[in-house]
Amino acid sequence: MKIINKLRLPEDIKKLNLNELEDLASDTSKLILERISKIGGHLASNLGIIEITLALHYVFNFPKDKVVFDVSHQCYSHKIFSGRVNEFSNHEEYKNASGFSAPYESDYDSFCIGHTSTSISLGLGLARGRDAQNENYNVISIIGDGSLSGGISFEALSNAGIYNKNFIIIVNDNEMSIAENHGSIYKNLELLRKTKGEAKENYFKLLGLDYKYIEEGNNIEVLIREFKKLKNIDHPIVVHIHTEKGHSYKYAVEQKEKWHYSPGFNIETGEFLASKGNYFGGVTRDFLIKKLNENKNMRIITAGTPLVIGFNHELREKYNDQFIDVGIAESHALAFATGLTKAGAKTYIGLNASFMQRGFDQFAHEIAINKLPLKILVYGSGIIKNNKTHQGIFDVAMLSNIPNLVYYAPTTEEELLNALELQFEDDKNPIAVRIPKGLEVHAKNYVYKNTFFEFNKYDVLGSDKEIVLIGVGDTYFEVEKAKELINQKLKRDYVIVNPKNITELDKEFLDSLNNKTKFVITVEDGIINGGYGQKVASYLSKYKIPTLILGVDNEFVDMDQVQNIYKKYNLSADELLKIVESLIK
């Protein structure tokens, strides 16, 4: 480190000369590289924006002035400059700074944010809130080119275009979304880059905004000079800055998509440390490829996250007509997919559970009311090792309460393939499949039954109905493990249930518990309210069978190891054993 350890941050930044600023940028880059190489993170975007962030800290007066980072996965250097160096230099303290902006960490962070395209809305809100409070400061929103495909950013720009006070919108254009960009808006950005901002056709000017182009987006001197001119500007302006994603780390520059988000890696070689990956994601991808080959009218839609579905660059090239990435635009993706389905194409849409929240209205309206057999693949559902903004805990409460929509939560590879096959064949209902997470699993006692009817029946194991445990999706394995522990310790063969279809209750089975069952325990890895357990408890109410509902209890789930979170909410086998023990005492 050349300089960073000698500085008090943020106070000292404004005192540095250019060489020192460059040293600080270089040190910052190293800290970020080091942290992500150890615990994973968004490398390429963070390396590309260090100079912009440093110039902002040099010119503006945070936290009086406000900055909003879109998605905020690129805020690492901002955290370092605003006094969180230890959280990036000391492995022990990594956990004290999340990978996203976090007001609970620092007043320098405006919002806890993890989804795209909202920074202009939030910034415009701050600006008009400032006006309402009769205050006086700069508001800066930073948005990546990849987020401009999201409709909210357009809604916000169109409103910023009729606003008339201080508001600075920095478009950080690194020519990339998570994968490549999609949509004609990117042709305009390309034209603007090529003409150094001079082209007459200008999306931002058309929307009534002042506009400035900066070509050297990784040059601190240039950025400081230009930002000084913008400080205290009396109207909204878009500052379009050309940066290099992955800047200063050659592997990231060469392979930007791979390095958008990385697990730990070897800095010297650029090799990712063994990442377990998602086994079931691979199973699903292979299923999809087989079906794509067999069905020329099949289409797969994604919204900016092709790798989530396992479609790397080569597969996207190969299935060019059949795999459609619409860019980051989840609402459009869902309505668009509805249209394809209506026209008769076998249509899939694959999204992360957390990003799917963008489409509640499309699920309820376009898809469910029209009851079209769109095939929905839900990735990253339930509890995952991720920030609270990326947890998938709302998927069941969101999807399973909408009429006409069917939601399957398979557990094993056999069940997953069964669910995918049923989904593929069905031409009557929109069906969502919750892709299991984690490692290869085959349920020991699983009997493969390839009929739709059976899929609506619970899989039931065990002979003693005194206590019944129902495990939704991935939590079923904890229930299965708990069954073994109970067998060993309590010598009881309590019944366990895998519901599979979580929009249905197997009423025949539940009816059979009448006068037999003392307790039912439901286990799920999502929010309890609106989830599956409450449906079971409500149904069993008439039989006076007490139902203990386990899941996430009315709070947001923070980043942790999945097993720790399971333990916290009593979803793990050990905790389930304890609960059963206490119930039969």
Next chain:
Amino acid sequence: MKIINKLRLPEDIKKLNLNELEDLASDTSKLILERISKIGGHLASNLGIIEITLALHYVFNFPKDKVVFDVSHQCYSHKIFSGRVNEFSNHEEYKNASGFSAPYESDYDSFCIGHTSTSISLGLGLARGRDAQNENYNVISIIGDGSLSGGISFEALSNAGIYNKNFIIIVNDNEMSIAENHGSIYKNLELLRKTKGEAKENYFKLLGLDYKYIEEGNNIEVLIREFKKLKNIDHPIVVHIHTEKGHSYKYAVEQKEKWHYSPGFNIETGEFLASKGNYFGGVTRDFLIKKLNENKNMRIITAGTPLVIGFNHELREKYNDQFIDVGIAESHALAFATGLTKAGAKTYIGLNASFMQRGFDQFAHEIAINKLPLKILVYGSGIIKNNKTHQGIFDVAMLSNIPNLVYYAPTTEEELLNALELQFEDDKNPIAVRIPKGLEVHAKNYVYKNTFFEFNKYDVLGSDKEIVLIGVGDTYFEVEKAKELINQKLKRDYVIVNPKNITELDKEFLDSLNNKTKFVITVEDGIINGGYGQKVASYLSKYKIPTLILGVDNEFVDMDQVQNIYKKYNLSADELLKIVESLIK
């Protein structure tokens, strides 16, 4: 009628000469005016688009060619031309054609749709589905200028701009949203109208789309001539057509906002028939005005529906700085309002429950995770006399399962004012208030308690806990009526409960039912799954108290009188009496 009764529709349209077409348009206009004057509907938009629709039917071959109407509230003439004349000429048959496109009525309708800005996505989906099926037909999406502020339309245009086959996007520009348009995108539309489409700055061309401007949008001859050139076009094109909202009916032309949606009216005088209006909407508006006057830092946000909050043109002018209509852009509106709140402004957002579905991600993410005290007003929640696309039945399942978000469902005027006051004062939580619907109501036995603590306690009436009835929001009055009926008929003073805060259970009260209560009945006017009743039933499970949950049972609710829908789902007082009778037999 000049001609319409002599025609077989749609077959005869292509045989008509220009005079006959104009007669047909005139007849159609009369039928629409007559129907809406009797049963209400979207008058002005329907009158403005008759000529476009007729020219489309003359030139294209529906239903082989496909047309998608945005929102679809302007599809009346399309319904008439495609063979549903009786449903518009015969009062008895009005009910057989909804006010929105409906595939279950006719193959000429592509989707059941009622929300804005999705027609381009759906149309692009149809087009790419057509390609996947190796078929050959025209796909036409019709979108109003007011819907172009919605981000999904931008997402779709940006994707249409990189598509290269037949797709015709008609922008029906009547210079109006529901109210006036908001956003800089409308300055570009204005420029395009002024220059007859010649301006270099062109939103659609910038997005890579071919473009044509038609000034005389109510001239059948011109439209037919131009549409003939477009038929079977081999690439996407935007056809920007200038029309007159309310065309041919002078009152609607003069007062476009008033006539966007009207109840029944007198055709001669343009006077609306006595419409009961929403009493509680007025109470809320008056509360807001008082607070606006007292608090200069207060802001009210809406997304294109100011009249829903009771802010007519005069009030909007008067509170120009404090009342912000962002145009139809619900997601932006919510994120923007979050920004204002963060900056310290007292910020309200008022939306219809059904349109709020556009913002699930903003509720869960920007608002709830950041736990900012945004004040949310929910109109048109629960069961209303409207199309299935506009029912508010998901509000409780959507909002009440998100951690940190508080949802109040007051019933009487006193409670509403109490809830609004608590919401106003609170600076810790996002609080939503469910505005009651219907006529003035003061609960007979209501005791006004102006403390936050009390608002989290159930209001309880009655002495006999053998049976307990819990009524959420507006259904509480049915419960109150049922209590009287039960008193009269069964001579029992069963306990009834008004929960008020529907994100909380009053556990102290519910605990008190242990060993006392035989049945609890919950009553709510929304979807059962994910609703309040399931929370009550789940909690009472441990006490083995059977809970009967009444509400909308896993289906979409169709247009009907509210009392009929209540009866269907056993929510009305008479049905509740019957249920109680059967329980105590």
